[in-house]
Every structure is written in C-alpha cells, then in structure tokens.
Amino acid sequence: LPDLQDGPEPTVHTQQAYAPEDDFTAKWTRADARQLKRLSDPTAGSKQNSMPAELTMPAVPQDFPDMSNEEVWVWDSWPLTDEDANQYSVNGQEIIFSLVADRNLVFDERHVFAKIGYFYRPAGIPADERPENGGWTYGGLVFDEGVTGKIFPDQSYSHQTQWSGSARISKGGEIKLFFTDVAFYRNEDGSNRKPYDPRIALSVGKVHANKNGVKLTGFDEVTDLLQADGTYYQTGAQNEFFNFRDPFTFEDPAHPGETFMVFEGNSAMPRESATCNEEDLGYREGDPFAETIEQVNASGATYQIGNVGLAKAKNKELTEWEFLPPILSANxxxxxxxxxxxxMKDGKYYLFTISHRGTFANGIDGPEGVYGFVGDGIRSDYQPMNAGSGLALGNPTNLNFAGGQPFAPDFNQPIGHFQAYSHYVMPGGLVQSFIDTVGTEGDFRRGGTLAPTVKIDIDGASSAVDYSYGDGGLGGYADIPANINVNPGGNE
Ligand code: FRU
Ligand code: FRU
Ligand code: FRU
Structure with a gap:
C-alpha cells in the first residue's frame, strides 16, 4: 500500500473473540474509516483512480455482455451453499438466485419491484470455455404471484417485493431460501403513507436438476422469521428509512450444532435524536486529527448508523430465531x-459487507465496494482490513471529486466509479458483483447483469487484487462456479 496521507491513526482493535451471546459490538469507527482518505492520492487528476491498485477492481469494459439476453434486469445474486459457504452444483447444474426486475423499468426503479429469480448452467466448464456472458439460462421466478405478500398483517401495501438473502442446500435437494420479504406503503408521489415493512423470512422448496435443466418446486409458503426489534435493530417507528435485510446463515466450527445468521440492520436509535459517542469515533488519546463528539453529532453524520446483526436459530428446522446484539456497528x-x-480462512473469521460511496456519513468518504473485517470469532473486536480502513475491493474511484449518481455519474470520475456493486466473496477469494453503471457524464451504460468475477488474495488483515487472474484481473462475466459437485454425472 502507498504511504499514508496525513490523518488520524486508526482505532486499536485486538481481534479478540467473545461468545456469540456476549454484549460486545465491534466498532467500525470514524478513525478507522478516515484511513480510506489517507490511502487516496490527493494529486490524482480528473478520471484517475486515487485509490491503491491492490484494493481496486480492474475497470470493466463498457461493451459488457448481458447474462439474461436482455430478458430481465439482474442485480444481487447468490449461489446455492451449505453451512460452510461451499457452493454446490446438483446433478451437473450450477444454480444461482438473483434479484430480477422487468427491463421496461428504469434500472433505478428496481428496488420496489424486485423479485427473486434463478439461473442455471452446466457445471465444471472453465470460465474461458463458456459463452462470454457466463452461459446461464434464466429459469424464471422462484415464487408464484401472491405467495410472499401473505405474511403482512396490513395487506394494503402499494408494492410488495423480495429482497436479498441466501440459499442453503441440504440432502435430497431441499433448499431453504432465506430472503427479505418487503411491503411498501407508498403514496402516489413516492412518499411513505407509513414506513415500509422489511422482514427476514424463509421459504422451503426443492431443486430438480438433470442435463436438460433445472426446475424448482415448493416455495409456496413463507415463514416470517425476524422483524426489527427497536432494541438492537432500528424499526420503522424509529426511522422510516431504516435498513433491515439480507440474511446470510452459517455454522461456526467453534459452536458446533448451532446455526447463526448475519444481516443488515441499523443501530436502534430514533432518527432525529441519534447520537454517536467516543467509542464510535475511536480516536487515540491526543490524536491531533481527532474530531470532537459535539462536532460529529452536529454534522448530520448521526443519520448514518448502520450495523451488522447476529441471530441464532432456536430449532433444527431454522424456522425460529432469536436476536443477539449486533457484531459490528458503523455509527x-x-x-x-x-x-x-x-x-473463514486460516482460522480467522472475516466479516464482509458492502457500502455505497453515497451512504457514508458526513466527513467520511470511500469507494463503492466490499469492506472486510477480521477477528478470532464471529463476535470479536473486528479489525478493519487493509491499513485499518476496511476497504477490501472498491471500484476505480477518485476521492478528490464528487461521485454523482449511477444515473448521473460525475464527469471527473474514472469510468468505473459505479461499475460494480453488491459484491459477494466466494470460496478461494473469488468475488462476484453486478454491473450498475460503466462510464461518466455524457457516455455511460447501465448494467443490470453480473460483472466479471475477480479474485482477491486474503492474508491476515490484508488483501490484494490478483491481477494474474483472468484477463488482467478480470475473470469471466457472471462466473459463480461450484466448488462442490453433488452427483456430477446427472440424474437424481
Ligand atoms: C439506494 C438504496 C440502495 C438500497 C435501496 C433500498 O437506491 O439506498 O442502497 O438497496 O435504495 O433502500
Ligand atoms: C444491495 C441491496 C440489498 C437489498 C437489495 C434491494 O444492492 O440494496 O441490500 O436487499 O439491494 O434491491
Ligand atoms: C437521507 C439519509 C440516507 C439514509 C437515511 C438514513 O436523509 O441520510 O443517506 O439512507 O437518511 O436514515
């Protein structure tokens, strides 16, 4: 990494593990996050990347192929996994789930129309022997119309959508699909009639795969698992713009027989009276670059209070869950x-989560990308990776210039500023993401399809893009390969 620019020292984090049930929440502090700016080259000119190459995804070409042959918009995607995040093919077919939406929508309207769809392709073919777009076949939607709306007590919703999650496969081809079931109650002008209602939910189905393709059955019932509680996880009553979504389940070798879930939440403070404290700021004693609590709390930064939640299953069927305190807060x-x-890698636990550039708090700046934290357990004093900044893989970004928006990218940014989002780190350090916008003002193309897969080499608290992977660091488009093949020969 380059020499650091002037700025505060990062918070000291021990990586020490705590019991999953303990009341300890690691802080991604302002002192930590300000390392992002310290890593950025203040002399980088218009359209140049100001961030270190080791932490930057190579530029995605603007003539990228489309994985659904323009049938649907595609964004957040996840593979079929087991409790250890291994990725499965079944009877010779790889299977992924994706949020999809109608191509007649403007891409930015997708969130209130999102549905979960699925794709499949033959397993075991090297990326460079597949069609350029990844060679997936779109299988259609997972749920029949109406199924995911039933769990909402107030049926007067204006929009009912399915947001991200994860899919667990077990013996016999059973799939437990964890996802975010969402009802919106909006007025014609887009304002809220009442706050939206996101719930972490489960639906169970079955995969049927053979050499001709993949069919899904079941998924005709939804179990409501978790709603934000207002104690650890902010509710709609506390903030109508709260975030509560994106379940990912796993087992922890340190706690055999238990199943855990991480998800996105916000710290449970009312929007208008939220405050951050000394621990959230995290400055070392006497740091000349420190801010005061009063400065930060008066700056508007208190509107940005993300956290990563933890829950534990109460039964083997994974239909009953209890909240534990958040494992990370980003107040x-x-x-x-x-x-x-x-x-998990080499006995260490990595927590990865994505952030937009535009959702950082006042006084903090960093690229759209995936951020990583390392510790000795699922609950630990997580240390942000890479010089304490947290950045694991960001888009080519110039922090000396404003970013604009995916629908109006700033002229001075590299063409990749909004190229990829919703990164998911896969076995072997492969990272998949979707393409949002490639280009800048006057010349850009929207994505709605999966980006080239890239590879990061993870080593302790550091990581670096592997530029020897694929073509100068860019692997196959939409390449989400299985690392475990169940019955690769074919029939069920
Ligand atoms: C911006 C955004 C996204 C989020 C979505 C739903 O469009 O905040 O980051 O997924 O809206 O709230
Ligand atoms: C990420 C995301 C998820 C959410 C989905 C909604 O891109 O914002 O957090 O589940 O998109 O479309
Ligand atoms: C906008 C905002 C957004 C954030 C939300 C949090 O006012 O600060 O950045 O998503 O409110 O409450």
Whole structure:
C-alpha cells in the first residue's frame, strides 16, 4: 500500500473473540474509516483512480455482455451453499438466485419491484470455455404471484417485493431460501403513507436438476422469521428509512450444532435524536486529527448508523430465531452495511459487507465496494482490513471529486466509479458483483447483469487484487462456479 496521507491513526482493535451471546459490538469507527482518505492520492487528476491498485477492481469494459439476453434486469445474486459457504452444483447444474426486475423499468426503479429469480448452467466448464456472458439460462421466478405478500398483517401495501438473502442446500435437494420479504406503503408521489415493512423470512422448496435443466418446486409458503426489534435493530417507528435485510446463515466450527445468521440492520436509535459517542469515533488519546463528539453529532453524520446483526436459530428446522446484539456497528460511518457474510480462512473469521460511496456519513468518504473485517470469532473486536480502513475491493474511484449518481455519474470520475456493486466473496477469494453503471457524464451504460468475477488474495488483515487472474484481473462475466459437485454425472 502507498504511504499514508496525513490523518488520524486508526482505532486499536485486538481481534479478540467473545461468545456469540456476549454484549460486545465491534466498532467500525470514524478513525478507522478516515484511513480510506489517507490511502487516496490527493494529486490524482480528473478520471484517475486515487485509490491503491491492490484494493481496486480492474475497470470493466463498457461493451459488457448481458447474462439474461436482455430478458430481465439482474442485480444481487447468490449461489446455492451449505453451512460452510461451499457452493454446490446438483446433478451437473450450477444454480444461482438473483434479484430480477422487468427491463421496461428504469434500472433505478428496481428496488420496489424486485423479485427473486434463478439461473442455471452446466457445471465444471472453465470460465474461458463458456459463452462470454457466463452461459446461464434464466429459469424464471422462484415464487408464484401472491405467495410472499401473505405474511403482512396490513395487506394494503402499494408494492410488495423480495429482497436479498441466501440459499442453503441440504440432502435430497431441499433448499431453504432465506430472503427479505418487503411491503411498501407508498403514496402516489413516492412518499411513505407509513414506513415500509422489511422482514427476514424463509421459504422451503426443492431443486430438480438433470442435463436438460433445472426446475424448482415448493416455495409456496413463507415463514416470517425476524422483524426489527427497536432494541438492537432500528424499526420503522424509529426511522422510516431504516435498513433491515439480507440474511446470510452459517455454522461456526467453534459452536458446533448451532446455526447463526448475519444481516443488515441499523443501530436502534430514533432518527432525529441519534447520537454517536467516543467509542464510535475511536480516536487515540491526543490524536491531533481527532474530531470532537459535539462536532460529529452536529454534522448530520448521526443519520448514518448502520450495523451488522447476529441471530441464532432456536430449532433444527431454522424456522425460529432469536436476536443477539449486533457484531459490528458503523455509527456515524455509514448507513448501509448491506449483504453481510461470514467468511473463514486460516482460522480467522472475516466479516464482509458492502457500502455505497453515497451512504457514508458526513466527513467520511470511500469507494463503492466490499469492506472486510477480521477477528478470532464471529463476535470479536473486528479489525478493519487493509491499513485499518476496511476497504477490501472498491471500484476505480477518485476521492478528490464528487461521485454523482449511477444515473448521473460525475464527469471527473474514472469510468468505473459505479461499475460494480453488491459484491459477494466466494470460496478461494473469488468475488462476484453486478454491473450498475460503466462510464461518466455524457457516455455511460447501465448494467443490470453480473460483472466479471475477480479474485482477491486474503492474508491476515490484508488483501490484494490478483491481477494474474483472468484477463488482467478480470475473470469471466457472471462466473459463480461450484466448488462442490453433488452427483456430477446427472440424474437424481
Ligand atoms: C439506494 C438504496 C440502495 C438500497 C435501496 C433500498 O437506491 O439506498 O442502497 O438497496 O435504495 O433502500
Ligand atoms: C444491495 C441491496 C440489498 C437489498 C437489495 C434491494 O444492492 O440494496 O441490500 O436487499 O439491494 O434491491
Ligand atoms: C437521507 C439519509 C440516507 C439514509 C437515511 C438514513 O436523509 O441520510 O443517506 O439512507 O437518511 O436514515
């Protein structure tokens, strides 16, 4: 990594593990997150990346192929996994789930129309021997119309959508699909008639795969698992813009027989009276670059109070869950710690979560990308990776210039500023994501399809993009390979 620019020292984090039930929440502090700016080159000019190459995804070309042959918009995607995040093919077919929406919508309207769809492709083919778009076949929607709306006590919703989650496979081809079931109660002008209602939910189905393709059955009932509680996880009553979503389940070798879930939440403070404290700021004694609590609390940064939640299953069927305190908070750092996942390597526990540039709090700046934290357990004093900043893989970004929006990217940014989002770290350090926008003002193309897979080499608290992977660091588009093949020969 380059020499650091002037700025505060990061908070000291021990990586020490606590029991999953303990009341200890690691802080991604402002002192930590301000390392992002310290890693950025203040002399980088218009359209240049100001961030270190080791932490930057190579630029995605603007002539990217479309994985659904323009049938649907595609964004957040997840593979079929087991309790250790291994990725499965079944009877010779790889299977992924994706949020999809109608191509007639403007891409940015997708969130209130999202549905879970699935794709499949033959397993065991090297990426460079597949069609350029990844060679997936779109299988259609997982749920029949009406199924996911039933759990809401107030049926007067204006929009009912399915948001991200994860899929667990077990013997006999049973799939437990964990997802976010969402009802919106909006007025014609888009304002809230009442706060939206996101719930972490489960639906069970079955996969039927053979050499001709993949069919799903079941998924005709939804179990409501968790609603934000207002104690650990902010509710709609506390903040109509609260975030509560994106379940990812796993087992922890240190606690055999238990199943845990991480998810995106917000710290449970009322929006208008939220405050951050000294621990959220995390400055070392006497740091000349420190801010005061009063400064930060008066700056508007208190609107950004993301956290990563933890829950524990109370039964083997995974239909009953209890909340545990959050494992990470990002108070006055970022509002969205989306799609969190736990990744294990060399005895260490990595927590990865995605953040937009635009959801960082006032005074904090960093690229759209995936951020990583390392510790000795699922609950630990997580140390943000890479010089304490947290950045694991960001888009080519120039922090000396504003970013704009995916629908109006700033002229001065590299063409990749909004190229990828919703990164998911897979076995072997492969990272998949979707393409949002490639280009800048006057010349950009929206994505709605999966990006090239890239590889990061993870080593303790550091990681680096592997530029020897694929073509200068870019692997196959939409390449989500299985690392475990069940009955690769074919029949059920
Ligand atoms: C911005 C955004 C996304 C989030 C979505 C739903 O469009 O905040 O980051 O997924 O809206 O709230
Ligand atoms: C990430 C995300 C998720 C959410 C989904 C909604 O891109 O914001 O957090 O589940 O998209 O579309
Ligand atoms: C906008 C905002 C967003 C965030 C939300 C949090 O006012 O600060 O950045 O998503 O409110 O409550």
């Amino acid at each position: 006055c750092v970022t509002d969205q710690t989306e799609r969190p996942q736990i990744y």
